[in-house]
Amino acid sequence: MSTPDHILVVDDDPEIRELLSDYLGAAGYHTHTAANGEEMMRIAEGCRIDLIVLDLMLPGEDGLTLCRNLRVRSNVPVIMLSARGALLDRIVGLEMGADDYLPKPFDPRELLSRIKVILRRARSMPVSGELDSAPILRFAGWRLDTHARQLHSPTGLVIGLGGSDYRVLHTLLRHPNRTLSRDFLVDRVYGKERSPFDRAIDVCVSRLRNHLEDDARSPQLIKTVRNIGYLLAADVMQEDT
Template identity: 40%
Template structure:
């Protein structure tokens, strides 16, 4: 089955270049050249991945993403200015799955799309849960692999698919330190790239949503230069 991509990018030359390249990579690509057009197509089409620029006329990419996430969980790959980390952080908070700084190589975009699709397929097939308990409980947090629902003290926590995968990896090895390389592969379906802060940003959102223990101690510790650890609360 052909993978359908919606490319939302106002730079017409770049849009055409990426569309042509992705078509050669056997993706079906629809194009949008401003935010309003992109949102309308995203809401009314059946797409497997959205590739979304941030700075666009009529509606910027962050506003588009916010409205789209109200009703759709389709994976979104953001394209951001190389130095604009604030946009990346806000984008992740609104539910983006991954990002690439511009200018970027079309081959890297293709690779990121394929990584997202692999991760989505793993989520659907339950391969990530193989060999693990279907329900993991750590203190007041419960994670259910079958329903992909996380709750704390009985209240459901709204996590993105990437945040769920990160938490599942941490809870399965609570008390152990997991490297950023391992977490990137588990949550994003790809290798860790140089200067890649995707996991750090997703982890920041995850910490905010989970909150600390009742003792006010952090649930997730950063082990500088290594990775992250879900703390076993004594």
């Protein structure tokens, strides 16, 4: 029998914590709960956590800060919850490293569905031809540290990447010299949901080109394949730390 996934629910509302703990427990998950960031980090450091459901508005450090700090040490998937469902808030949450964003009030069935999708994606193996997971990926004089999620320039400059920017670059590096469609990138970076994330992919690529000093008018590293998507025009080498 397989071991149940462990879900950590972080919300300062005790009713929401109890509701989700009972609902996800009935769905077969082992659920932990925390009311703030301090409790969240204590639980995350003390046991295996497979996914975090994280409220944006928390006492003390808010969800955005906690997600950003978490990304420095862990790749555990995060679904962010917030009563603020504006598009800008969603994009900011994803930029901080969240894997998905669900506005309040929400249907627990929708949350459960998104949890299943994200856990399935997290467990998926690379398809044939992809690079294996490696701590360091080198390309065109640049170096991506996949543990720290930092990009190192040929001159030694260290660039911290937001969550979606990192996932776009990492996906391109795992499929060098191959055209990747926008749909493929959206699926890998944000999940199955399309709008408004199609445009977000283009914004991520624009930022990455700026980081990589890749002229947007005539890019040499991340090339646009018209009406399809993008291609990383470089060989990629793996390096163990």
